[in-house]
Amino acid sequence: MSTEDRLKATAKNVEGKLQEAIGEVTGNPEDKAEGRAKQAEAQVRHSVENVKDEVKRAID
Helix, strand or coil, X not given: XXXXXXXXXXXXXXXXXXXXXXXXXXXXXXXXXXXXXHHHHHHHHHHHXXXXXXXXXXXX
């Protein structure tokens, strides 16, 4: 597991949540959609790291 990659994914998730919240407050649907997209990207990144961990455990 790459701690750096996990931190980047977590940062992307936080960024997405913040952007979605700003879009909600301002009524900007583009910001809301971009925020959700960033959160989805972060989830994919976390999933990739989980798969890497599982493969490494299987090899070891």
